[in-house]
Amino acid sequence: MAQYQPLTEETAVQLVIKLQYFREDATLKVKEIGDGNLNLVFHIVDEENGKSIIVKQALPYAKVVGESWPLTLERARFESSFLQKAAEYVPDLVPKVFHFDETLAIIVMEDLSSHTILRKGTIEGIIYPKLAEHIGTFVAQVTFHTSDFYLHPFEKKQLVKEFINPELCKITEDLVFTDPFFDHETNDFPDGIRDTVEQLWQDQELKREAAKLKFQFLTQAEALLHGDLHTGSIFVTKESTKVIDSEFAYFGPAGFDLGQFFANLVLNYISQEAHIEELEKRKQYQAYLVDTIRETWSHFTKQFTELWHSKGNEVYTKVPGTLESFLNKVWTDAVGFAGCEAIRRTIGLAHVADLDSIQDLDKQYAAKKKALAIGAEFIKKRKQIQSVEQFIELFHVK
Template identity: 40%
Template sequence: MDWTSGYVPLDEQSVLDFARPFLDEDPLDATEIGDGNLNVVFRVRGATSSVIVKQALPYLRVAGEAWPLTRHRARIEANAIDVHTKLAPGVLPYTIDFNEQMSALVLEDLSEHVTWRESLIAGQVLDGVADAVGRYSAAVILGTSDLLLPSRQRKVLRQGFVYSELCLVTEDLIFTAPYTDAESNRYDDETAPLARALQHDRLLRSAAAEMRFAFKTRDEALIHGDLHTGSVMSKAGDTRVIDLEFAFFGPFGFDPGVLLANLALSRLAHEESGNLAFCRVVDGYAADYWAALMDETKRLWNPAEPWYARFLSQFIGDAARFAGLEMIRRIVGLAHAKDIDSLALPARAIAQSRGISGGRALLLGGTVHTFEDLWHRAVGEDANP
């Protein structure tokens, strides 16, 4: 087929022909992989080589054709990988090709890697992953901000990453839907009273609205936009960050907040399962991520700047509030954290309740000034303010 003449949804048969030019030999088979909410992803294998083909669908996959989306997110992801690779070499997947008409990326196959979320659920220790992601976060946050990037270059870069359709999805699913009776919300019957209480919590709704405004208006850096533990893949000695289709110019604290929230939910799941030793591992992951983020920030930006301390204080405060919102939406919103959903009752219901309490503590418990305070509120027994 002529893959430049127009968009055709790929399947396990047609993707063989599409991927043929990028393999060292004829393709043998293709398998749809992943459980993404947005796109279709195939692994195409030949006798000695393989590639990943990721295609944007014209709708939100997790919601079906009733929630249409443009396919421009594929171009956003291709461009974001390019920008972030320059700032954090070796952390992003290698892009082999991008087909604009097909809205499809051809990427290196990370078949030996596992997602951080899956390793967390399995209780598998991955050394170095938190440190690598922390340094990546600092590199892309500072490297695309006015702190390091000349204003003229930044202005040009921003034109390619405007507030996108996927930003509207984030705006709805994180900041709005969990606090309304939205059709996209889903939760267990046991959690229904907590979900309904969110809709009548005026303080919480006000805090969510305030952070929604920050998300929409504070174009501080070219952030990943969806940096949860399922967006990180790792094997011994090698960590990669994937799925950059949500990338846009947004607040400094959003990516760190989302990642720490997902680590906190993982810890709650292990605690309710009785895996207390692995809880200590997750505590270490969270602390290592934040320490690496701060160390790299100091390396890249002069800590002698007069307002450096105030910058860091706002950074951690914003990260805490975004973390709170992410924790809540992963319990009652459309896309859940598998860490907790995979638990059996009653442990799942207890973890869900604690996740909501932790999120509320981060949003309403006063300004967070330290990582230790953030983490304690997120996972502490007395998280409810």
């Protein structure tokens, strides 16, 4: 059995030829395209017929920090397993997985070069008409089919066991739910917003509510989560949506993925004050972002409700009011998790280009202060924010 070693462009080509994805005499062009913190990513294409694939390999450390931050290679298995599980229910919304090698921590998968990373597209103000429907569908289908409402208890618990992901969950527990709320060395923010950050650290109510959300993340194995569903983990075209980068997958509270997705749209909304100068054009795009949040929740609840009534196996799915109670919990949790994501993406270790790419520092600082204030509101008022319209009112300027 081959021992683990990081791929090079040359060895990546040798691998795919050995796996017979290309002819031995094919003229292959290879490029290392990874820009993330955790992986190597190679794009390989046959120049004669255009056939192409992606080879992704997990690194044993976080590139953003270096070898002083070791990481488990098992995360490649979590990513591959999640994509294959999701493909059982939403095959058009995830890339196809062709091969997985556990020893080398390698996934060979469908090439999505025809798509754009959603974060890049939203920063540029591009509208994706199918995005809300696709993400609402993705979350509803995966959530329901991996929940106790559908699965036999034995099958559910076996699946939970397969997705116990302590090392990457610890990253989320620290970087999303803990470090940003304290004066921790992993935090990263400009001095221009330090006063606002220090006020946040002194907000004891905020900390208490963030603690509750962290405890839910630690203890509530409601459904299989992507675990990192931000706009950098979604490839898009006008007609297609593909969810990628699922190495943080685990069983957790059903509102978590929605909360992360909503938060990143809100951050983009805030950033458009600097990205789109023309007022009417900016308002139109911000209205699109608001509609995307509204419609994502609508598609999620509609599909989850249909699945509940048509495929629910748990006896309590037949009791009136149980569905509504669960959906209310998902919504409340999503709002709170959105607040944690908004704060951590502003002052934590991993930022978003939506805010950091703002060149005018006064505008950048204003946007970051607004993001922190809105994030705190989401966390502290999540139980009072009982509808998507109330959620939108907290940040949308009509």
